[in-house]
Amino acid sequence: MSERVIDQARHCFAFEQDFIGNWRCIPLCVRRKLDLSGVKLKLNHWLGLSQQQRQELVDWADDPKALDLFRDHLRLCTAAMADGMVTDLPVAIAEPWQCPDQLPDLLLEAAQRRRIPLVLDRWAGLSELERFALCKLARPGHDHHNLEAAFSEVLA
Template sequence: MTAPGPFFQFEADFVLGLRCIPMSVRRKLDDCGVKLKLEHWHRLAESERQWLVDQPCESDRERQAYREQLRTWTQRDWGEPAKDLPIDPQPAWLRPEIPEAVQTACHVLQIHLNPADWQALDPLQRFALIKLARPGHEHRNLYPALQEFGLADRSPESPPDV
């Protein structure tokens, strides 16, 4: 499994023009504690969206700068800053155990995900699977993500029938 660039292959249909929030940005939002709605994203200039993709958000200082810039832009565009999200000091994508929602979603797709598979994924890949496996979320990109990460048979075009 190779480390992903800023976008995953399963995001290819909506990354062009940055019309949807890519997983790499969604993780940064969770890491810095900002709730950015899709309508906020659409109001940003493409250069601002690209900045959010490119800007590092690893250190406390970088997360604070990212957060402040987002709040400035949403204040400008909406008259109020984006809402705060609680920051989990030990998010599920950094834990060694597979989240139950991911296990359940994989089971429905008839994919056995074991702890070694989970631990071999990088944090962004784990984050993506967690987001794609959430209950009530449309799971159409989950199987392509599992394929991309080497966790499902790459030959079928669609998930197995259940």
């Protein structure tokens, strides 16, 4: 099954509407790029950027060369910030959201608790960004505030 056609680099979900435009939170499309480029960007860093800079990060492409530039750009933008420069993390490789052929147990359990049918074929048909969003929102320690809305939007 092929991935749905959305612009993963800059797509924002309807459940993120309350902060789209003012960018008071880091949208999932940017968080995915952070994971793919191996960068830890704190919320304080994000809020320390201008509205225009945040929009630029939302609109940034997500191909490998663009992600290298993204990481370098964030280092430059945050170098003089009170929290210091962004830090490096391992680049996301073979994360559950990057594996369309294996439905993560944690996500399957979250769906079953909510009586939401989620099967491997449906998972495989989601875009990487959609899989990323569901995995991030279902992870332990997250408040799961938008998980219901994400399931509804992504699996609609």
